[in-house]
Amino acid sequence: MSTHQSTASSTLPALRFEHVAQQGEARAGVLHTRRGPIETPVFMPVGTAGTVKGIRFEQLERELDARIILGNTYHLWLRPGIETIRACGGLHRFIGWERAMLTDSGGFQVWSLGALRKISEEGTEFRSHVDGSLQFLSPEVSMEVQAALGSEIVMVFDECVPGEATYEEAQKSMQLTARWARRSRDTFDRLQAARADTGYVEARNLSGSQALFGIVQGASHLDLRRASLEQTVEIGFDGYAIGGLSVGEEKSVMFEVIDDVVPQMPPDQPRYLMGVGTPEDLVEAVARGIDMFDCVLPTRNGRTGQAFTSRGKLNIKNAQWTRDTRPLDDQCGCSVCQKHSRAYLRHLYLTGEMLASILITHHNLAFFLDTMRGVRQSIRSGEFPKFRREFTERLNTSGE
Amino acid sequence: MSTHQSTASSTLPALRFEHVAQQGEARAGVLHTRRGPIETPVFMPVGTAGTVKGIRFEQLERELDARIILGNTYHLWLRPGIETIRACGGLHRFIGWERAMLTDSGGFQVWSLGALRKISEEGTEFRSHVDGSLQFLSPEVSMEVQAALGSEIVMVFDECVPGEATYEEAQKSMQLTARWARRSRDTFDRLQAARADTGYVEARNLSGSQALFGIVQGASHLDLRRASLEQTVEIGFDGYAIGGLSVGEEKSVMFEVIDDVVPQMPPDQPRYLMGVGTPEDLVEAVARGIDMFDCVLPTRNGRTGQAFTSRGKLNIKNAQWTRDTRPLDDQCGCSVCQKHSRAYLRHLYLTGEMLASILITHHNLAFFLDTMRGVRQSIRSGEFPKFRREFTERLNTSGE
Numbered sequence: 001m002s003t004h005q006s007t008a009s010s011t012l013p014a015l016r017f018e019h020v021a022q023q024g025e026a027r028a029g030v031l032h033t034r035r036g037p038i039e040t041p042v043f044m045p046v047g048t049a050g051t052v053k054g055i056r057f058e059q060l061e062r063e064l065d066a067r068i069i070l071g072n073t074y075h076l077w078l079r080p081g082i083e084t085i086r087a088c089g090g091l092h093r094f095i096g097w098e099r100a101m102l103t104d105s106g107g108f109q110v111w112s113l114g115a116l117r118k119i120s121e122e123g124t125e126f127r128s129h130v131d132g133s134l135q136f137l138s139p140e141v142s143m144e145v146q147a148a149l150g151s152e153i154v155m156v157f158d159e160c161v162p163g164e165a166t167y168e169e170a171q172k173s174m175q176l177t178a179r180w181a182r183r184s185r186d187t188f189d190r191l192q193a194a195r196a197d198t199g200y201v202e203a204r205n206l207s208g209s210q211a212l213f214g215i216v217q218g219a220s221h222l223d224l225r226r227a228s229l230e231q232t233v234e235i236g237f238d239g240y241a242i243g244g245l246s247v248g249e250e251k252s253v254m255f256e257v258i259d260d261v262v263p264q265m266p267p268d269q270p271r272y273l274m275g276v277g278t279p280e281d282l283v284e285a286v287a288r289g290i291d292m293f294d295c296v297l298p299t300r301n302g303r304t305g306q307a308f309t310s311r312g313k314l315n316i317k318n319a320q321w322t323r324d325t326r327p328l329d330d331q332c333g334c335s336v337c338q339k340h341s342r343a344y345l346r347h348l349y350l351t352g353e354m355l356a357s358i359l360i361t362h363h364n365l366a367f368f369l370d371t372m373r374g375v376r377q378s379i380r381s382g383e384f385p386k387f388r389r390e391f392t393e394r395l396n397t398s399g400e
Numbered sequence: 401m402s403t404h405q406s407t408a409s410s411t412l413p414a415l416r417f418e419h420v421a422q423q424g425e426a427r428a429g430v431l432h433t434r435r436g437p438i439e440t441p442v443f444m445p446v447g448t449a450g451t452v453k454g455i456r457f458e459q460l461e462r463e464l465d466a467r468i469i470l471g472n473t474y475h476l477w478l479r480p481g482i483e484t485i486r487a488c489g490g491l492h493r494f495i496g497w498e499r500a501m502l503t504d505s506g507g508f509q510v511w512s513l514g515a516l517r518k519i520s521e522e523g524t525e526f527r528s529h530v531d532g533s534l535q536f537l538s539p540e541v542s543m544e545v546q547a548a549l550g551s552e553i554v555m556v557f558d559e560c561v562p563g564e565a566t567y568e569e570a571q572k573s574m575q576l577t578a579r580w581a582r583r584s585r586d587t588f589d590r591l592q593a594a595r596a597d598t599g600y601v602e603a604r605n606l607s608g609s610q611a612l613f614g615i616v617q618g619a620s621h622l623d624l625r626r627a628s629l630e631q632t633v634e635i636g637f638d639g640y641a642i643g644g645l646s647v648g649e650e651k652s653v654m655f656e657v658i659d660d661v662v663p664q665m666p667p668d669q670p671r672y673l674m675g676v677g678t679p680e681d682l683v684e685a686v687a688r689g690i691d692m693f694d695c696v697l698p699t700r701n702g703r704t705g706q707a708f709t710s711r712g713k714l715n716i717k718n719a720q721w722t723r724d725t726r727p728l729d730d731q732c733g734c735s736v737c738q739k740h741s742r743a744y745l746r747h748l749y750l751t752g753e754m755l756a757s758i759l760i761t762h763h764n765l766a767f768f769l770d771t772m773r774g775v776r777q778s779i780r781s782g783e784f785p786k787f788r789r790e791f792t793e794r795l796n797t798s799g800e
């Protein structure tokens with residue numbers, strides 16, 4: 001991390017996507033980043049405020065072997081702030097995570113504030129959820145914050161629209177996103193040239209700089225989605241994300257958009273479905289050609305006592321587990337399922353012990369990451385259709 | 401754990417205390433239990449409701465090498481209840497802790513309920529903090545609960561008195577404790593003979609049964625303390641505890657009692673100072689001949705952002721740590737101090753992330769357990785006075 005990019009290495013890409021196997025639309029590959037290779041399709045645990053809630057990084061790395069996590073620009077910008085993160089050597093050093101990170105742009109978070117924000121051509125004005133202060137986020141600010149964070153993958157600053165938006169609303173928003181994407185790209189390039197990235201790493205066959213992903217918007221309107229994709233690809237990015245799904249629309253709408261958009265996406269670059277979803281969603285989206293996912297479900301549901309298992313969801317509060325000495329999931333090899341019973345986890349949850357959140361979160365992350373491991377192996381071995389069928393059947397047999 | 405005690409092994413003791421080294425009153429030894437040896441002096445992390453709050457047992461075992469933890473009879477009896485714990489095979493199996501456990505009697509907890517309880521000759525009537533139901537705890541009930549829990553060391557059911565109790569109050573209470581100790585002993589023996597203990601283990605040179613400790617009461621009145629000790633030793637136990645200290649009295653009073661009582665205690669059996677204390681208290685009590693300790697300080701303070709370090713307490717909330725990249729304690733080898741900065745821990749605490757509690761609790765437990773490791777080594781190598789002096793000096797140099 002000492003010297004910065006040389007003239008020679010600056011022509012190298014920030015990421016390299018290696019296509020390894022394909023079955024139907026499903027594809028297995030390796031995403032080479034400056035902090036090591038990531039086998040795809042991959043699930044990224046969400047590390048909102050500099051921690052994947054309820055788990056220590058040692059376990060995420062050593063036992064669960066997560067290769068990449070997501071950090072939230074909005075949260076980290078407001079607290080502790082980029083001056084502190086810069087002073088501590090960037091986000092990786094600040095939090096103690098040596099592997100790859102993707103940061104979102106803050107666009108979705110400020111959009112989620114609803115009545116508390118005002119969107120203009122310039123950017124989004126909003127009140128901080130921390131101290132109520134007036135703040136302003138724009139493509140330029142988001143790129144500066146993400147350079148200070150030093151993530152491997154930076155996301156453009158976009159606007160999201162509700163699933164039920166009219167055609168006109170969705171079109172207007174999609175066009176704003178396209179203009180913001182251009183401003184993001186320009187600012188990002190300027191910041192890379194100015195060496196503002198705190199995460200620079202000298203890497204083999206890669207530039208060592210940050211990568212930038214574009215985001216396709218357009219709500220449920222397929223022609224807007226196609227136009228958004230075209231405009232985004234025209235600007236040119238290291239990977240492409242589908243945003244604005246899983247925000248309240250019907251699940252069938254989500255898959256309709258994916259079915260239509262993915263085949264149009266550049267085949268040699270990674271495809272990221274933002275904020276999705278359940279284990280079943282992941283497998284179904286992989287079958288349609290998606291490579292990357294992030295979702296709060298395993299961690300958030302871990303804190304509310306809901307476990308994901310190979311036989312579907314399990315609510316640990318249910319009285320039927322009071323004296324049940326079985327693990328959450330007898331198909332799971334994680335350290336929680338090897339050691340602890342449903343009876344014990346239920347007791348911890350009812351007693352309000354934080355260990356309940358810790359253990360169920362751990363299992364949920366293990367289940368999501370194991371599912372993706374199974375997905376990858378089955379694509380490589382040519383058995384993905386069988387994996388998909390059996391996985392779905394088992395999920396619906398009910399473990400309760 | 402299959403077969404129960406044979407006629408031959410029933411004459412063996414439940415515990416064996418091996419005296420290894422002595423320096424002044426300080427002594428190093430090994431307490432042999434049915435679940436393995438415990439080097440003394442030893443600190444027992446408190447596992448109130450079947451979990452040492454904020455840490456997984458894997459880490460307590462593998463990294464911190466805690467050999468014995470304390471469980472609370474009162475809490476576990478009320479929730480999940482002994483039917484559930486029996487159905488799940490006893491407390492060790494229920495919570496997934498294979499090493500030794502000591503359970504308190506519930507006496508201190510119901511005493512702490514204050515106005516919510518009524519103490520009579522028979523026992524203590526109180527309202528459950530869980531559901532408000534009327535409950536009754538007595539020597540007989542406490543022994544039955546502790547047999548169901550299956551801990552290695554059972555404590556007699558005692559009454560505690562406030563530090564400021566008059567002589568008459570303290571005397572009356574001490575005499576009640578003596579009568580309860582006799583009833584505890586009788587019930588305990590009957591339960592062991594009836595094989596009610598869920599934790600029976602076939603052990604070399606030991607009976608494999610539970611051990612029972614007596615408790616010395618008498619508040620700050622030295623003659624009452626001596627009388628209590630005599631009555632307790634007359635009944636006969638596997639070890640002796642000093643109770644009713646660290647309940648609001650001056651620190652000098654605590655050490656005055658210890659100075660007076662410990663030299664009168666049976667030299668061949670373990671001595672346990674209940675509910676004490678700060679790292680400094682531990683070292684000072686070891687210097688006076690104590691072998692065992694338990695205290696909630698490392699875990700409770702871990703949740704309120706207060707770290708124990710070799711240079712004294714450190715409040716993680718302080719603004720001065722905002723960009724401080726040093727660990728909590730540069731003398732500490734724990735996994736938290738090896739990886740995380742004060743700046744990061746402060747950020748986690750202010751953000752309300754549970755990882756703050758997890759990491760500071762982990763460090764605090766490491767510090768307490770490491771301190772006791774240092775104490776043991778220095779007694780064995782004949783350098784305890786030096787250790788004690790340097791430890792105390794360093795504590796007062798202030799790390800802030």
